[in-house]
Amino acid sequence: MSQGNDHPGQSDMTAGVATLADVAEHAQVSTATVSRCLNAPERVAKHTRERVLAAVQELGYSPNFGARALAARRTGTVGAIIPTMDNAIFARAIQAFQEELRAHGVTLLVACSAYRPEIEEEQIRALVARGADALLLIGHQRDDAIYQFLERRGVPALVAWVHDPDAGHPSIGFDNRKAMHELTREVIRLGHRRIGVITAEQRDNDRARARVGGICDAMLAAGLSPDDLALVETPYSVEHGRQAFARLMRRAPRPGVVICGNDVLAAGALQMAREMGLHVPGDVSITGFDDIEIATLVDPALTTVHVPHRAMGRQAAQLLIEMVRSGAPLAKSVELKTDLRLRGTLGPPPG
């Protein structure tokens, strides 16, 4: 305001911003008609509509969000709580998610949980309080009270990044366990027996657990014992990946391959390998998971599991919109395919 209000002439602008009532008066119709023009144009006669829209233009009218939300009992907003925005793991999917929502006139609110359940709960409540019509969550695992809370408030939630038909909630994602199983099978096929693993903290992270589970599955399937895994658990970050890798390399016998829970950890591991003067994959192989952009930027490029980020984001949006529209029952879960990207960091074991 301020400036603009100094020009008295122009048009009706009693106070600051034009309201529906101002538009109605300007166009010589009732507020109901203006509202209908905006929300259900086909229910208004053409010439009336044109007059109203002209008034909207002229007054620079734009509806008040709060009022609309209050009266309509929905906000046209969906929320997403992702663990972090700091690395690129979720960026691409969220971007696609948002693009698709936008195409349907829905706004996205993003919050981060920092991989901490209590912060996630807080954020869920915050987003619901802000009127999110639906929520996108990462992973199934959370306190049942949260699901009850959402149900009570009538806020449908979709779980992404996992596919588990047995979980009680609709999801869109892939089978982390199976994907990691496949990758590990390939690793073993190349002859690796001394296998190191860098995983995210498994406690509150079902994806991380599933991925480790997949590694174990593959070992068992190959007649190996999962007990022989050299496993390090660490937070997700390049720096932690570096340190975890260094720790693994100090073990005896030294692992010939390090399977990382995601590409960020793998990038850290790769960097540390270089620093330690280890040749990849000659001295040690490294694999990641996610196939984010850095996977092909590092040298050698990272062998990893490709995840269809954009497809997941886009379809998540469609499902969520459908859930909101249809009054929020459960959609069926959707499974997306992952596939191996065999690149330079994986080779046969040394020696």
Place this chain on the structure above:
Amino acid sequence: MSQGNDHPGQSDMTAGVATLADVAEHAQVSTATVSRCLNAPERVAKHTRERVLAAVQELGYSPNFGARALAARRTGTVGAIIPTMDNAIFARAIQAFQEELRAHGVTLLVACSAYRPEIEEEQIRALVARGADALLLIGHQRDDAIYQFLERRGVPALVAWVHDPDAGHPSIGFDNRKAMHELTREVIRLGHRRIGVITAEQRDNDRARARVGGICDAMLAAGLSPDDLALVETPYSVEHGRQAFARLMRRAPRPGVVICGNDVLAAGALQMAREMGLHVPGDVSITGFDDIEIATLVDPALTTVHVPHRAMGRQAAQLLIEMVRSGAPLAKSVELKTDLRLRGTLGPPPG
């Protein structure tokens, strides 16, 4: 909560969700008192407050966002429109921005413009329509009508990623021109004369223009002619960086250094150099800008300009909160320092 709802008696739950009035009734006070308990607890006597908060707990009450926004005439939301979420350039700053906002009870809404002015304008209007109390924008350059619109609606805006005291709007950022000048000076000092540049499209991007300007400044200062620059303009992406680099390498004389407008382009360039069998920095040097995570993940690590992403995000949040609180006049602009990170991709010219 949740559990309790299965007991029908228990407490008032006429319809679905508890309202302020329900809480008031439950606690035997007026709605005003409940409202005060939530918004200005110190204005309510301790024992009353406790009774009210107990009722809030018991009913699982959470305020209706729309109603609150409507009545209070503000939403506790600020919006940020960034060019893209697809790469990491803005991620870290936005993350810090959000963390700081959250600490003050403010919610962040993020939208992307895809570097397109018309989409940016649309997103600005959308965020304002959704009740953003203030906006964070990237770069000064945009249609003056947009600034007028914001002023008219009383929505303060802060410009980030640039520092230009002469621009008409408060900003927090750094001097892109000066920073690139310094980097280029170092490049020239090493003996480079055949300089290639990969820049983002300059038309709608004042940061890109300023960075190119800085390169020219440095050349002039060294007695070189900016006309001799081999300059390629391209969208921001790894793939475009690759192609632009290949194009530059076909020029004669071939540049001995390629200065990239940001790290993403530089990462692409570096990748292509490897692919073309060119040794970096032996055959050609490459520099970036921003110092995002990939800068140290690639090999050799990228010489670049370090930008204080997190500090910028955090301080932007503080400024914006202050602008909202103080009724939205202009804060003074804040300049942050950048500094050179000389790493492996920059060396003396070949031969």
Place this chain on the structure above:
DNA sequence: GTCTCGAATGTAAGCGCTTACAATTTTTCA
């Protein structure tokens, strides 16, 4: 020409909250 019916529009009741103002109670202090 009258009647019926549907399309177009208007009327007005909230949606759930904040807050100015009024009413009441408690403190403070001479």
Place this chain on the structure above:
DNA sequence: TGAAAAATTGTAAGCGCTTACATTCGAGAC
């Protein structure tokens, strides 16, 4: 001890919009 000041609470008027319902009008049907 009593009046004024301060603290606490209540009353009620909106905030700007949507929407159920009522009203009006015109076009066929008879």
